[in-house]
Each structure stands twice: as C-alpha cells, then as structure tokens.
Amino acid sequence: MSAAHQSHRLTDAPLQWLSRLIARSSVQARVARWPLGGRLARRDGDEIFDILQGFVKSQTLLALIELDILERLLDAPATAEQLGLVADIPVNRMARLLAAGAAIGLLKRQRGERYRLARRGAAILGVPGLMQMIRHNAVLYRDMADPVRLLRGGQTTELSQFWPYVFGAGGEVDAETAARYSKLMADSQQLVAQDTLRMVDLRGVGTLLDVGGGSGAFLRAALRHCPDAHAILFDLPEVMPSAEKAFDVAGLSDRVTLIPGSFRSEALPLGADVITLVRVLYDHEDDTVKHLISKVYEALPRGGRLIISEPMSGGERPEPAGDVYFNFYTMAMGTGQVRSANEIGQLCADAGFVEIRMPRAPRPFVTSVVTCAKPV
Numbered sequence: 001m002s003a004a005h006q007s008h009r010l011t012d013a014p015l016q017w018l019s020r021l022i023a024r025s026s027v028q029a030r031v032a033r034w035p036l037g038g039r040l041a042r043r044d045g046d047e048i049f050d051i052l053q054g055f056v057k058s059q060t061l062l063a064l065i066e067l068d069i070l071e072r073l074l075d076a077p078a079t080a081e082q083l084g085l086v087a088d089i090p091v092n093r094m095a096r097l098l099a100a101g102a103a104i105g106l107l108k109r110q111r112g113e114r115y116r117l118a119r120r121g122a123a124i125l126g127v128p129g130l131m132q133m134i135r136h137n138a139v140l141y142r143d144m145a146d147p148v149r150l151l152r153g154g155q156t157t158e159l160s161q162f163w164p165y166v167f168g169a170g171g172e173v174d175a176e177t178a179a180r181y182s183k184l185m186a187d188s189q190q191l192v193a194q195d196t197l198r199m200v201d202l203r204g205v206g207t208l209l210d211v212g213g214g215s216g217a218f219l220r221a222a223l224r225h226c227p228d229a230h231a232i233l234f235d236l237p238e239v240m241p242s243a244e245k246a247f248d249v250a251g252l253s254d255r256v257t258l259i260p261g262s263f264r265s266e267a268l269p270l271g272a273d274v275i276t277l278v279r280v281l282y283d284h285e286d287d288t289v290k291h292l293i294s295k296v297y298e299a300l301p302r303g304g305r306l307i308i309s310e311p312m313s314g315g316e317r318p319e320p321a322g323d324v325y326f327n328f329y330t331m332a333m334g335t336g337q338v339r340s341a342n343e344i345g346q347l348c349a350d351a352g353f354v355e356i357r358m359p360r361a362p363r364p365f366v367t368s369v370v371t372c373a374k375p376v
C-alpha cells in the first residue's frame with residue numbers, strides 16, 4: 001500500500017466511525033433529543049426528502065406548463081373550477097395541482113380559493129426557451145426512469161435519438177431534424193450568450209469564429225456587443241440554412257461569413273483572433289475534444305484567444321447543475337461528458353495554450369467559462 005493511501009486511511013478513520021454512528025437509528029433517536037443535534041437531524045431529513053421528491057416537483061412544473069396554467073394565471077387569478085374547466089381536468093384534481101404549484105413556490109393561493117402567479121412562476125414565462133427545455137426534460141426522464149440500466153450502458157437512449165447530429169459527420173441529419181434542435185438550441189443559447197459575454201472581455205476583437213455555433217445565436221449576441229467585429233460561423237452543412245435565415249432576420253448578414261464543414265475532417269477557417277466553443281466540448285469524447293482543441297490552436301494567430309463556454313462539473317467540489325443534471329444528461333446522450341474547468345484548462349494547456357483563466361460563473365446551471373491564449 002502506498003504512503004499516500006495509508007495517510008488517507010488514517011484521516012478517514014474518525015469520519016468513517018462517525019458515519020457508522022449516524023447510520024444507526026438508535027443513535028439518531030438519541031442525537032435528535034439534543035438541541036443542535038435535533039436541528040441538524042431535521043434539516044438533513046428535509047433535504048433527503050427534497051432529493052427524494054425531486055421528480056414529483058419537476059412533474060408538477062411540467063403539468064403546469066403543459067396545461068398552460070402559468071399563462072392563464074398571467075391573464076388573471078383563477079380558481080380550480082375555472083382552470084379545471086378550460087384544461088379539461090376534474091376540479092378536485094386541478095385543486096391538487098394548484099396546491100402543489102403553490103407549495104413549490106410557483107403560485108400563490110389568495111383568499112376565496114383563487115390562485116395567482118408567484119414571482120418565480122412569472123419569471124419562468126420570461127426566460128427564453130425555458131418552457132421548451134422543461135417540456136423536453138420528458139425525454140431525459142424516460143431515459144432516467146431506470147438509472148441503473150442507464151449507468152450500465154449499452155442501450156439506445158431516447159435522448160441520443162433526439163440530438164442525432166452529435167453522432168454524425170455531415171449528411172446524416174435531415175433538414176427538419178436539424179431545424180428542430182436548432183430552435184431549442186438557439187432559444188436556450190440566449191441565456192448562455194448573456195452569461196458568457198458577462199464573463200469575457202471581447203473589446204478590440206476583430207474577427208470571432210464560433211465553431212459548432214449552431215444557428216448563430218451566440219454570434220448575433222456577440223456582434224451586438226462588439227459593433228466593429230466580424231464573425232465566422234463554422235458548423236455542419238445541415239445547420240447552415242437556419243443560420244442564414246436567422247442572420248438575415250437580425251439584419252446582421254453582412255457581418256458574418258457562414259462556412260459549412262466538420263471539425264472532425266476539415267481544418268478550421270483561418271483569420272479569427274478569437275475562437276469560441278459554446279456547448280460543443282461536452283457533446284464529445286476526450287479524443288475528439290483533444291483533436292478539436294489542437295485544430296483551434298492551429299487556426300489561431302499568436303496571441304489569439306480561445307473561449308470555451310458550457311455547463312461544467314465542479315471537479316473536486318461537485319455541484320448540482322454540472323454533476324447531477326448535465327452529468328446524467330450527457331450520459332443519456334451517449335457520447336459526451338461534463339468536464340470540470342480544471343480538466344478543460346488542462347486539455348488546453350496540453351495543446352500549448354497559456355494564460356488559462358476560469359472566471360466565476362454567475363449561474364453554473366446556465367454555463368461556465370474557461371479562456372486561454374496562444375503564446376505570443
């Protein structure tokens with residue numbers, strides 16, 4: 001046994017002893033009688049129960065969205081009777097849904113049995129793409145219904161069918177499928193773009209290349225942010241029609257060059273001083289990611305910068321969004337994985353990048369960022 005392993009075992013011993021005590025119901029009963037012990041035990045109980053009922057809370061949210069309850073309450077407060085009638089749900093069951101909605105803080109019960117939107121319920125309506133993301137969780141949850149089976153692997157998941165482009169070089173995705181995922185991607189991208197642009201400094205950028213940029217939502221936000229910059233979008237050919245249309249509608253066509261291609265088989269376009277990879281790495285295995293980061297390095301001039309933005313694992317300090325939701329999300333997708341900012345930084349350093357920075361993410365459930373530069 002190595003010295004490191006032995007010293008671990010020595011420091012582990014008291015904690016193991018404590019865990020074994022807490023795991024005994026007789027000890028729990030005694031500790032719960034002390035003032036501090038009682039408080040801790042109640043809090044732990046609350047939190048364990050909250051983990052246990054997570055799915056039920058989430059499905060309550062889904063029912064409120066599917067039955068358009070949030071929108072209806074935005075018009076005017078309403079009773080279970082009124083909402084049950086329009087949603088074709090028996091009144092007593094609608095009353096139970098509304099009570100659940102109030103209990104999770106999305107609705108407020110008023111006098112006279114009427115409900116109105118709570119602040120958080122109203123906020124959901126204003127977050128771009130959030131209602132579609134909530135609806136689309138149903139696909140993930142079907143894959144998660146048997147988590148042990150998912151962990152063992154080997155089966156075809158529904159989510160991997162939902163995002164088929166991930167597996168493909170060009171040619172494997174029809175235009176309709178590409179348009180469907182592009183819309184969902186673009187809607188949720190608005191949040192990612194907001195937070196990314198808050199974490200990086202794009203002042204003075206001449207040309208920005210977004211690799212795997214989808215329909216270009218990030219580039220449009222970046223172009224508005226940097227009025228003098230030009231943009232290049234590189235993505236699979238199937239994505240180009242929706243990108244072209246979106247830049248047209250935004251009146252930004254003259255500031256972007258669209259280049260179809262696959263980063264698996266082609267070199268990246270030259271001429272950008274900043275390259276962005278937004279929600280691209282976590283779709284792919286390590287080998288693909290290493291290869292892609294080297295291609296980015298080759299495509300950049302000296303001093304050029306790489307910006308990586310996507311939900312990340314907390315690494316040595318696991319955190320809920322990266323290490324629970326996106327961790328299982330990418331597992332259900334079948335090809336990718338979340339990585340920590342340190343792991344991503346290391347992959348960049350291995351490719352030759354320097355000045356690796358990890359700004360603090362305001363909303364890790366939306367995105368985190370790693371930036372680095374090619375040495376001058």
Ligand SMILES: CC(C)=CCC/C(C)=C/CC/C(C)=C/C=C/C(C)=C/C=C/C=C(C)/C=C/C=C(C)/C=C/C=C(C)/C=C/CC(C)(C)O
Binds near residue numbers: 123330365366
């Ligand atoms: C007087 C007034 C007006 C107000 C006073 C009171 C006050 C200060 C109120 C504040 C209210 C307010 C403005 C609230 C705002 C709340 C917001 C902005 C909430 C935002 C929430 C965003 C969420 C929950 C985002 C979730 C995103 C998810 C789940 C994204 C998932 C993305 C996935 C799965 C992508 C997959 C892609 C793939 C394939 C893996 O690459």
Ligand SMILES: C[S@@+](CC[C@H](N)C(=O)[O-])C[C@H]1O[C@@H](n2cnc3c(N)ncnc32)[C@H](O)[C@@H]1O
Binds near residue numbers: 217263
């Ligand atoms: C998760 S989406 C992210 C899109 C966009 N950056 C965003 O955050 O909304 C991943 C993107 O990578 C693109 N992609 C996947 N494989 C690719 C490849 N081999 N070459 C170029 N782009 C690819 C997909 O078409 C898709 O637009």
